[in-house]
Amino acid sequence: MHPDTIATNLRASPTPEPLSLVADDVHFAYPDGHVALRGVTLRIARGEKVALVGPNGAGKSTFMLQLNGILEGRGRIEIAGLPVTKRTLPQVRARVGLVFQNPDDQLFSPTVFEDVAFGPLHMGLPADEVRARVDRALDLVSMAAYHDRQPFHLSMGEKKRIAIATVLAMMPEILVLDEPSAGLDPRARRGLIHLLRSLPLTMLVSTHDLAMVRELFDRMVIMDEGRIVADGQTDALLADRALLDAHGLEAP
Amino acid sequence: MMHTHLLDRYREAQSVIHRLDPRVKVVVTLLFIVSTALLPDGAWFAFALSFILVLSCSFLARLGVTFALRRSFVVLPFALAAITAIIAVPGRPLFMWQIGGTTIIGTDAGVVRFLSILARSWLSVQMAIVLTATTNVPDLLHALRHLRVPEVLVAIVGFMLRYLSVLADEAARLLRAREARSALLANRRGGGSPGWRARVAGYMAGQLFLRSYERSDRVYNAMLARGFAGRFLAINPHLMREHDWWALAVTVVALTVVQLAGQGFPPG
Numbered sequence: 018m019h020p021d022t023i024a025t026n027l028r029a030s031p032t033p034e035p036l037s038l039v040a041d042d043v044h045f046a047y048p049d050g051h052v053a054l055r056g057v058t059l060r061i062a063r064g065e066k067v068a069l070v071g072p073n074g075a076g077k078s079t080f081m082l083q084l085n086g087i088l089e090g091r092g093r094i095e096i097a098g099l100p101v102t103k104r105t106l107p108q109v110r111a112r113v114g115l116v117f118q119n120p121d122d123q124l125f126s127p128t129v130f131e132d133v134a135f136g137p138l139h140m141g142l143p144a145d146e147v148r149a150r151v152d153r154a155l156d157l158v159s160m161a162a163y164h165d166r167q168p169f170h171l172s173m174g175e176k177k178r179i180a181i182a183t184v185l186a187m188m189p190e191i192l193v194l195d196e197p198s199a200g201l202d203p204r205a206r207r208g209l210i211h212l213l214r215s216l217p218l219t220m221l222v223s224t225h226d227l228a229m230v231r232e233l234f235d236r237m238v239i240m241d242e243g244r245i246v247a248d249g250q251t252d253a254l255l256a257d258r259a260l261l262d263a264h265g266l267e268a269p
Numbered sequence: 270m271m272h273t274h275l276l277d278r279y280r281e282a283q284s285v286i287h288r289l290d291p292r293v294k295v296v297v298t299l300l301f302i303v304s305t306a307l308l309p310d311g312a313w314f315a316f317a318l319s320f321i322l323v324l325s326c327s328f329l330a331r332l333g334v335t336f337a338l339r340r341s342f343v344v345l346p347f348a349l350a351a352i353t354a355i356i357a358v359p360g361r362p363l364f365m366w367q368i369g370g371t372t373i374i375g376t377d378a379g380v381v382r383f384l385s386i387l388a389r390s391w392l393s394v395q396m397a398i399v400l401t402a403t404t405n406v407p408d409l410l411h412a413l414r415h416l417r418v419p420e421v422l423v424a425i426v427g428f429m430l431r432y433l434s435v436l437a438d439e440a441a442r443l444l445r446a447r448e449a450r451s452a453l454l455a456n457r458r459g460g461g462s463p464g465w466r467a468r469v470a471g472y473m474a475g476q477l478f479l480r481s482y483e484r485s486d487r488v489y490n491a492m493l494a495r496g497f498a499g500r501f502l503a504i505n506p507h508l509m510r511e512h513d514w515w516a517l518a519v520t521v522v523a524l525t526v527v528q529l530a531g532q533g534f535p536p537g
Contacts, residue, residue, distance in 0.1 A: 087490050107496060115494040121435055122487040127407035127427055134504065139496035144504045167406065169434045183495065 037063045037097055037191045037219040043083055045076075045090030053079040054090055055243035061191070061219060063097075068230040068251065069223040071240035072265040077223040078118070080240070081193050084221075085113040097190045111140055114184030114218075118195040120176035124168040129160070129179055132168065136187040154186035155179075158212060174205025178212065191219040198226045228269035231255060239264055279405040286330035286403045290513040291412035297520045298400045302393040304524040308531040310378075310385040315531030316392065322523055323395045330403045337395035337402075344394045351386040355379040406430050411503065420501050432484070439480055443473050 038061040045054040053076045061067055069077050082088040084096065086106045094101040096112045117123045126132035133154055137147040155161045158178040168176065177197060184192065197213070198206045210229055213220065224230060230237055230251055237254050239247040241264045247254055254260060255268050286294070301322065308315050327337050360378030367373075401409070410430075414423045447469070453459045460466070489497075 082490070085494055087493055107498070110494060110496050113494070115491075117487065117491050117494075119487070122484060123491045125428065125431060125488050125491065127410055127431060131407065131503065135492075135497075135502075136495035138502040138504070139498065147504060165407075169431065187495065 035063050035097060036095070037061050037065070038084070038221065039093070039095040040080075040083070041093040043080070043090055043092035043094060045079055045083060045088060047079075053243055054083070057092070057240075057243070057245055059238065059245060059248070061221060063190075063219055064217070065236060066213075066220040066234050067222070068234035068237045069221055069240060070225065070227065070230060070237060070266060071246075075240040075264075076243040077240055078195055081115065081195055081221070081223060084191075084193055085110045085115055087115075111136075111187055112190040114187055114189030114192045116180050116184055116192070116194045116197065118199060120173070120180040121168075123180040123183060124176060127167060129155070129163045129166050129168065129171075132179065133183050133186045136183060140187065150186045150188070151182075154182040157185055157216065158182045159208075172205070174201050174208065177201065177205070177209060181212070185216075189218070191221060192216065194220065194222045194224075196224055197222060198224060198229055227255065227266065231269055239266070241265075280330075280332060280402045282331050282403075284329060284331045284403070285512070286326060286399070288512070289403075289516055290509055291404045291408040292415055293509070293513045293516050294400055294404050295409070295412045295416060297516065298396050300520060300524055301396045304527055305389050305392045305396075307528065308385075308389065311381045312385075312531035315527050316385075316388045318527045318530055319392050322527070323392060323399065326396070326399045330399060332399065332402055337398040340398050341391055341395045344390060348387050348390045351383055351390075354382040354386060358382050414501075414503060424501050428488075432481075432488075435484075436477070436481055440477055443476060447473065 038059065040057055040059045043054055043057040044052075046052045057076070057080055069080075071077055079088060083090055083094060084101070086101050086103075086109055096109050099105055099108060099112065101109050124132050126135060130151060133151045134147050137150045142150070151164075152161065155164065158181055160175065160178050160182060163171070163175065163179065168179070171179065181192075181194070181197075194213075198209055201209060206226075206229070210233055213222070213233055222234070234251055237247075237249065237251040238245055239254065239260070246264060247257075247260055258268065261268055301319070305316075305319055308319070323337060324334055328334055355375045356373050356379060358376055358379035360376030362374045363377055363380065364375045365372060366375075404412070406427075410423055410427050413426070414420065451460075461469075
């Protein structure tokens with residue numbers, strides 16, 4: 018091929034939209050032999066907000082723990098182009114903001130400030146930058162007044178917000194939330210929905226709360242028995258009664 | 270939702286003592302305890318001076334003069350372990366007991382030793398109570414870390430304080446669940462045998478252990494997810510100000526006076 022043609026081709030091909038998450042054929046079995054993931058393939062574009070639904074034991078949480086290498090299975094995972102390997106784990110963990118289901122597991126420091134500062138401190142940022150990030154993160158979740166509080170004094174909804182702030186302070190590429198609305202009263206849940214809508218971040222959110230999914234997420238991925246069984250427009254999937262029934266889901 | 274606040278020893282208030290740098294408070298408390306431990310038996314005047322120091326700290330901290338005294342009674346049972354000193358120290362016999370074939374003799378020096386041990390432990394505990402009442406847990410942990418207490422120890426204390434209330438809530442839920450099903454029929458003896466009940470209690474303790482163990486796994490995962498690499502990092506928010514240095518100086522002088530008084534008036 019003539020060099021000019023190659024150059025033209027290069028120019029002509031549009032630069033691909035950067036993908037926040039690429040997962041290719043991810044398999045995983047727990048040490049006790051339980052097979053949790055049987056080939057999960059998923060792509061999430063930057064800025065996309067995706068809901069991950071499915072019955073308990075479908076492998077949602079296991080999949081989420083693969084994304085920053087806490088569990089390591091077979092297959093390929095890339096976060097914003099960076100493959101997840103042993104060597105890249107520190108950078109990967111700075112890019113994936115993983116919020117666990119139980120905020121008591123996530124908030125382990127004596128004060129809210131220290132907990133939110135934990136991630137930025139481990140990224141080696143200077144003290145001023147750490148403080149600025151903590152203030153910004155707490156502002157984003159409307160918890161600025163809780164700076165010096167101790168986590169065990171907080172309500173469930175407050176803890177969830179702080180838990181989200183702990184990863185926002187790391188300015189992640191993708192926010193990964195495990196059942197964020199579980200255990201919240203209606204008002205706290207409403208607040209959480211507003212919060213998630215206002216955050217301009219790529220998101221993967223596992224949940225049983227299909228009403229929230231319909232309100233918040235355009236794209237929905239259904240997992241069952243370690244596989245992705247459906248991936249598409251939320252409205253279309255929620256209208257497919259047969260599909261929902263087959264995987265133990267109920268339209269809201 | 271349950272809230273067990275086992276560890277809320279801290280009393281929110283605005284006082285000279287509350288505003289002191291926590292490191293100063295920890296050091297002052299330790300100096301006080303060492304000083305008290307060094308006082309010889311029967312140095313009643315020095316013990317009294319130390320007691321006045323505790324009282325003035327309580328007063329300055331606006332805790333109420335008898336605050337520490339009232340809370341210190343919990344340690345009395347432990348101090349009673351020293352009661353054997355009465356019969357173990359040689360001296361002028363005061364009384365005698367005949368138990369079986371052995372004679373137990375209480376001596377005057379023994380009584381003095383016992384009361385001195387009681388006074389020392391009591392005073393030390395009161396000062397520690399003032400410390401925990403005027404310093405909240407995060408500040409206390411910072412102070413320990415900045416005083417070069419090994420990181421791992423501080424982390425263990427920190428996790429314990431953070432999760433003890435979570436654990437207590439879990440235990441309370443287990444107990445409540447057992448309560449809810451501990452039913453009896455109107456005309457039937459129930460409740461099971463003591464052995465069976467002990468086994469149930471054992472299972473519950475095991476449950477609690479397993480839950481804590483699993484939780485520790487999840488907490489560690491949460492730490493890993495945010496970049497934990499084996500070291501605890503913190504920003505230093507503490508600054509020694511003028512009144513901190515003053516507090517330290519006053520303590521050193523006061524304790525020197527106590528020591529002079531104590532060593533100058535040996536017993537007998």
